[in-house]
Amino acid sequence: MTLMAILDRVADATAFDKVIEPARRAVLGALRPQAVKDFLHGTWLGHPLHPVLVHVPVGAWVSAGLLDLIPPLRPAATVLIGAGVAGAVPASLTGAADWSAADVGVRRLGALHAAANTAALGLYVGSLVARSRGRGALGRGLAYAGLSVASGSAAIGGHMSYALSTAVSHSATAARALTGEWIDLGPLDDLPEGRPVLRTGKGRSVAVPLAAVRRGARVDVFVAACAHLSGPLDEGTVEDVRGAQCLVCPRHGSAFDLDTGQPRRGPSANAQEKLEVRMEAGRVMARPPSRNR
Numbered sequence: 001m002t003l004m005a006i007l008d009r010v011a012d013a014t015a016f017d018k019v020i021e022p023a024r025r026a027v028l029g030a031l032r033p034q035a036v037k038d039f040l041h042g043t044w045l046g047h048p049l050h051p052v053l054v055h056v057p058v059g060a061w062v063s064a065g066l067l068d069l070i071p072p073l074r075p076a077a078t079v080l081i082g083a084g085v086a087g088a089v090p091a092s093l094t095g096a097a098d099w100s101a102a103d104v105g106v107r108r109l110g111a112l113h114a115a116a117n118t119a120a121l122g123l124y125v126g127s128l129v130a131r132s133r134g135r136g137a138l139g140r141g142l143a144y145a146g147l148s149v150a151s152g153s154a155a156i157g158g159h160m161s162y163a164l165s166t167a168v169s170h171s172a173t174a175a176r177a178l179t180g181e182w183i184d185l186g187p188l189d190d191l192p193e194g195r196p197v198l199r200t201g202k203g204r205s206v207a208v209p210l211a212a213v214r215r216g217a218r219v220d221v222f223v224a225a226c227a228h229l230s231g232p233l234d235e236g237t238v239e240d241v242r243g244a245q246c247l248v249c250p251r252h253g254s255a256f257d258l259d260t261g262q263p264r265r266g267p268s269a270n271a272q273e274k275l276e277v278r279m280e281a282g283r284v285m286a287r288p289p290s291r292n293r
């Protein structure tokens with residue numbers, strides 16, 4: 001069995017759900033208010049913050065592993081290990097925020113990822129203590145053990161991102177299925193004011209659900225699958241969020257600016273795919289932006 005098949009088995013295992021769910025609720029409770037969660041998700045950045053921050057501990061610890069091979073440079077390795085330990089704290093907070101809003105399979109793997117990262121952090125803290133007491137060989141041994149555990153944990157994190165699609169934009173994936181042609185969404189007069197309705201875009205292999213929102217003579221059209229985890233935005237609401245008119249997802253409450261598609265409230269850190277719109281003889285026409293054609 002391959003490593004990835006083993007990780008898929010972990011994602012399907014229900015054995016630890018009784019522990020994981022209370023832990024998730026505890027994280028949700030600790031990361032209040034919503035603005036704190038949004039900061040950690042990276043909603044303000046328009047990009048998940050966790051992958052931006054993890055390069056600090058990973059980079060520092062890998063570099064320390066190389067410097068430890070060269071005796072005169074071992075004091076520098078100790079500095080890098082300390083930097084990695086400090087950098088692991090904000091990285092773990094952003095990971096915890098994303099984990100608390102993830103699907104169940106990702107939460108199971110994420111619990112393993114967090115346990116492994118905590119073990120790696122403990123080994124590196126032990127390494128620092130050993131080095132401070134003049135026990136350099138033990139310190140190096142603990143650091144290499146920490147690097148091994150952190151590397152295995154990185155493989156788990158990669159599987160969560162690339163195989164289970166956490167933190168990616170689900171709306172960008174859906175948008176890729178659209179053809180580049182203009183889509184006739186019907187008469188403007190058929191659209192209700194100020195609430196999303198479902199329309200369908202022609203896809204290369206399957207039809208793509210779209211969410212259209214009318215505000216007077218203006219219509220904003222989005223891919224209906226929410227960027228966070230594919231929630232149905234056509235069943236969402238239009239609300240004022242942080243000073244902007246937003247389309248709000250009914251699943252976890254992500255709010256996307258109607259004008260730009262940018263997230264105004266998480267958990268989504270990614271923008272919602274928005275289509276170009278023009279009117280033609282009283283009918284609403286839409287097509288994906290050029291990057292998706």
Ligand code: FES
Nearest residue numbers: 226229231249252
């Ligand atoms: S699916 Fe989670 S906020 Fe939309």
